[in-house]
Amino acid sequence: MIDLRSDTVTKPTKGMMEAMMKAEVGDDVFGEDPTINQLQEKAADLFGFEAGLFCPSGTMTNQIAIQVHTKPGDEVICHESAHVYNYEGGGIGRNSFSSVKLIRNSTYQISADEVEALINDDQDWLARTSLVVAEDTSNRGGGKCADFEKLKAVSELCRSRKLGFHMDGARIFNSIVRNGHDLKAYGSLFDSISICLSKGLGTPIGSVLLGSTDFIKEARRARKVMGGGMRQAGILAAAGIYALDNHVDRLTEDHDHAQLLAENLDELKQVTSVIPPETNILIFDVNPEFGAQYFLDKLEEHGLRGVPFGPNRIRLVTHLDASREDILKAKEFLKGVLDRDYSSTV
Numbered sequence: 196m197i198d199l200r201s202d203t204v205t206k207p208t209k210g211m212m213e214a215m216m217k218a219e220v221g222d223d224v225f226g227e228d229p230t231i232n233q234l235q236e237k238a239a240d241l242f243g244f245e246a247g248l249f250c251p252s253g254t255m256t257n258q259i260a261i262q263v264h265t266k267p268g269d270e271v272i273c274h275e276s277a278h279v280y281n282y283e284g285g286g287i288g289r290n291s292f293s294s295v296k297l298i299r300n301s302t303y304q305i306s307a308d309e310v311e312a313l314i315n316d317d318q319d320w321l322a323r324t325s326l327v328v329a330e331d332t333s334n335r336g337g338g339k340c341a342d343f344e345k346l347k348a349v350s351e352l353c354r355s356r357k358l359g360f361h362m363d364g365a366r367i368f369n370s371i372v373r374n375g376h377d378l379k380a381y382g383s384l385f386d387s388i389s390i391c392l393s394k395g396l397g398t399p400i401g402s403v404l405l406g407s408t409d410f411i412k413e414a415r416r417a418r419k420v421m422g423g424g425m426r427q428a429g430i431l432a433a434a435g436i437y438a439l440d441n442h443v444d445r446l447t448e449d450h451d452h453a454q455l456l457a458e459n460l461d462e463l464k465q466v467t468s469v470i471p472p473e474t475n476i477l478i479f480d481v482n483p484e485f486g487a488q489y490f491l492d493k494l495e496e497h498g499l500r501g502v503p504f505g506p507n508r509i510r511l512v513t514h515l516d517a518s519r520e521d522i523l524k525a526k527e528f529l530k531g532v533l534d535r536d537y538s539s540t541v
């Protein structure tokens with residue numbers, strides 16, 4: 196089975212497992228796990244932040260960041276497609292007692308003008324706008340990279356209006372590898388960044404939240420309250436260190452594979468449109484007469500798995516465990532299933 200449902204389906208490599216086996220560990224609730232401390236410092240250093248916090252998931256790092264940046268009754272601004280809004284179980288309301296204002300556009304990006312238009316005046320009867328969240332790369336946007344200059348303009352606006360600016364960087368390294376950003380220049384735009392180790396980087400678990408020393412001190416407290424204080428989790432952090440050292444540059448392979456999958460896809464009879472992939476996510480639409488699930492079931496019979504991303508929309512994600520050979524096979528399966536006529540009575 197070629198599993199392209201997500202880049203989270205990967206298994207740890209042999210080298211990663213060896214690094215995990217050798218990890219020195221301690222009780223991280225006491226701050227005594229040397230491998231976790233090393234990962235946190237390494238990730239923070241990369242992006243020019245003072246401190247980092249290792250957490251089990253990207254949902255947790257995002258939700259903690261939102262909680263630390265806001266007070267109950269505040270308002271958060273993000274794009275309508277944002278993971279923090281759509282796929283974190285209503286966590287902004289549930290964990291932070293804050294409301295959300297959405298930027299609605301078809302670019303999957305936020306601009307300073309759009310943010311500015313949604314900032315509430317300082318009035319007793321209005322929610323206090325306190326945080327802006329961006330996402331790079333955009334999951335719903337088919338792995339689209341955020342534009343650096345746009346982020347910079349939003350960052351300047353946030354600083355002048357005293358708003359926090361958080362980056363959901365679940366797939367930040369895909370954007371960095373694709374655009375060649377200077378990591379510290381990129382990091383300097385934000386008050387906090389969440390980076391995921393368990394997506395393209397291929398670890399079994401883990402995300403790191405980056406911020407100032409004071410911010411991470413508060414975040415540590417929030418993590419404990421959410422039940423995310425871990426003990427000898429250095430075996431997991433070791434996978435993260437290994438991934439940062441070994442699995443970043445290779446992301447270009449995943450990007451090439453997504454391009455390869457997308458080539459000529461729009462010529463297949465059942466495909467109505469394709470979002471050209473910028474990184475490792477390929478999104479395309481299929482004949483609405485049958486819908487995405489119909490074709491996904493047929494693809495699965497051939498040995499290819501993807502996910503529905505809307506009634507007629509399919510998402511495929513390339514990753515560490517999908518070789519070039521797998522991708523070439525997947526292309527054949529796509530052609531076999533999507534380049535045929537189907538009778539609507541079948």
Ligand SMILES: Cc1ncc(COP(=O)(O)O)c(C=O)c1O
Nearest residue numbers: 252253254255278330334363365
């Ligand atoms: C953009 C984005 N942010 C955050 C997350 C949350 O990560 P996790 O599944 O580790 O909670 C995901 C997960 O797919 C994601 O795509």
